[in-house]
Amino acid sequence: MNFLAHLHIADHCDSSLLGNLLGDFVKGDPAGKFQPHIVDGIKLHRLVDSYTDHHEVMKPAKQMFSGTSRRFAPIALDVFWDHCLASKWQSYHSESLAQFCKHSEVATQSEADFPLPERFKITTGHMWKGKWLGSVDLSR
Secondary structure, three states: OOHHHHHHHHHHOOOOHHHHHHOOOOOOOOEOOEOHHHHHHHHHHHHHHHHHHOOOOHHHHHHOOOHHHHHHHHHHHHHHHHHHHHHOHHHHOOOOHHHHHHHHHHHHHHHOOOOOOHHHHHHHHHHHHHOHHHHOOOOO
16 A cells, blocks of 8 residues: 555666556466566565565564554555655655656556556545545645
């Protein structure tokens, strides 16, 4: 759910924005199912997720959630990390957050010249229409 962070890292690493968004929606080995640059983006997404999931700050952060709400901790924390990135966006990127979001939307849609998972299309459709990425910046 930390879509903003994945797009920012992809942009910084000159990786496929679409591939980095697809990482949460594609299961198994993506090789042979997508173009190589998309596969590389999916793999970068998974590397970032693995790194953050195992980072030392995650265990105490997850423990702040009690009982049954703990299973939602990873999703809530992903949204929180995107909020942190968005609130300091100008420190990390030369484009405004709004410009970056629009650029990312256009880039991912133009890159998608093959069938995409239905859940991905629904989720990103809502994400772009609802301007989710910019809405995590509560500092404005």
